[in-house]
Amino acid sequence: xxxxxxxxxxxxxxxxxxxxxxxxxxxxxxxxxxxxxxxxxxxxxxxxxxxxxxxxxxxxxxxxxxxxxxxxxxxxxxxxxxxxxxxxxxxxxxxxxxxxxxxxxxxxxxxxxxxxxxxxxxxxxxxxxxxxxxxxxxxxxxxxxxxxxxxxxxxxxxxxxxxxxxxxxxxxxxxxxxxxxxxxxxxxxxxxxxxxxxxxxxxxxxxxxxxxxxxxxxxxxxxxxxxxxxxxxxxxxxxxxxxxxxxxxxxxxxxxxxxxxxxxxxxxxxxxxxxxxxxxxxxxxxxxxxxx
Numbered sequence: 001x002x003x004x005x006x007x008x009x010x011x012x013x014x015x016x017x018x019x020x021x022x023x024x025x026x027x028x029x030x031x032x033x034x035x036x037x038x039x040x041x042x043x044x045x046x047x048x049x050x051x052x053x054x055x056x057x058x059x060x061x062x063x064x065x066x067x068x069x070x071x072x073x074x075x076x077x078x079x080x081x082x083x084x085x086x087x088x089x090x091x092x093x094x095x096x097x098x099x100x101x102x103x104x105x106x107x108x109x110x111x112x113x114x115x116x117x118x119x120x121x122x123x124x125x126x127x128x129x130x131x132x133x134x135x136x137x138x139x140x141x142x143x144x145x146x147x148x149x150x151x152x153x154x155x156x157x158x159x160x161x162x163x164x165x166x167x168x169x170x171x172x173x174x175x176x177x178x179x180x181x182x183x184x185x186x187x188x189x190x191x192x193x194x195x196x197x198x199x200x201x202x203x204x205x206x207x208x209x210x211x212x213x214x215x216x217x218x219x220x221x222x223x224x225x226x227x228x229x230x231x232x233x234x235x236x237x238x239x240x241x242x243x244x245x246x247x248x249x250x251x252x253x254x255x256x257x258x259x260x261x262x263x264x265x266x267x268x269x270x271x272x273x274x275x276x277x278x279x280x281x282x283x284x285x286x287x288x289x290x291x292x
Contacts, residue, residue: 008036008103009086009156013076014094015043015069018052020199023215025056027097027222033104036060036090039083041076044069074165074173081159089156091149095199097218098150100226102195106153109191116186117154122196123233125214126203130236134198135190136178147174151196158186194230194237 010028014021021040028038040053042065053063064079077091088110090103102120109118124132124146134146162180169176181188199214221229 006035006037006086008033008088008090008107008153009080009084010036010038010090010092011077011080011084012038012040012092012094013043013073013080014040014045014049016045016047016049017094018047018049019211019213020095020215021049022052022055023213023219024092024094024096025053025061026219027099028092029056029058030100030223031098031103032100033107036103037085038062039064039080040094041080042066043071043073043076070167072167072170072173074167074169078164078167081156081164084156087156088153089159090153093148093150093198095201095204095215096148096150097197097199097215097222099195099197099222099230101193102151103153105191105193105195109189110153110155113189114187115189116158117152117181118189118191119153120151120191120193120195122148122151122198123194123237124198124200125218126200127214130233130240131203132240133237136188147178148196148198149174149177150198154181158184161186194234197233 038061040063042049044066050063050065053061066075066079088107092098106118106120119136122134123130124134132146134148161184165173165177197218204214
């Protein structure tokens with residue numbers, strides 16, 4: 001099929017994380033929906049990410065590297081969008097994983113529901129297993145609410161309505177973009193299927209020199225029996241939700257939890273994309289992610 005016939009354009013922004021990128025791309029190439037192209041866009045990468053992309057020898061994979069580091073995924077995503085041939089746009093983090101049915105489920109959802117923007121269920125993974133889930137909040141009010149573009153699929157034409165990803169937003173870029181989507185009153189639909197595994201960089205210190213990548217175990221399990229892995233994770237999610245109902249504040253005192261929620265809501269009202277909040281949050285994220 002020619003490039004002009006591609007149905008889905010997958011955009012993967014990346015920065016010096018070739019180890020996780022290799023595992024992420026494996027799960028993209030395992031998709032049971034095959035009519036896609038992938039733009040891996042480096043944010044001024046200086047590692048061997050280009051060689052990793054080339055090692056798959058798949059014509060659907062395209063490598064682009066920006067001349068300098070912008071400090072966030074917005075410019076790489078916009079670069080990918082400018083090159084996209086597909087009618088539909090999917091995003092994926094360079095350290096996240098897709099189940100083999102991710103694209104087929106969301107493409108079917110957007111077609112059958114005639115929506116502009118669809119999303120699935122994702123699971124956050126920590127050292128001890130599932131730490132939470134994410135889908136799509138009706139209003140991105142709090143920094144404590146999980147969001148990830150890795151479980152989104154939207155019509156390419158939506159960009160003409162909401163505009164490009166903002167290069168000025170260094171943190172919570174997904175919330176800023178989603179606010180514009182929600183403000184446009186486009187049609188959204190949820191596909192009730194677990195399709196994404198997310199490995200938060202602040203938990204795993206993605207940019208540290210660690211060699212025991214946590215994604216490896218899940219990629220191996222996904223390759224052997226993806227349905228079994230999904231069912232095991234859904235059971236973990238159900239157990240986690242049950243415990244949170246019994247102990248809503250976990251190990252944290254109720255007062256501390258309430259103060260964290262209050263601080264997060266106050267910051268959201270002030271604007272996490274405004275100075276100096278944006279600068280402080282970006283520095284905090286870089287430190288926890290292992291970028292120093």
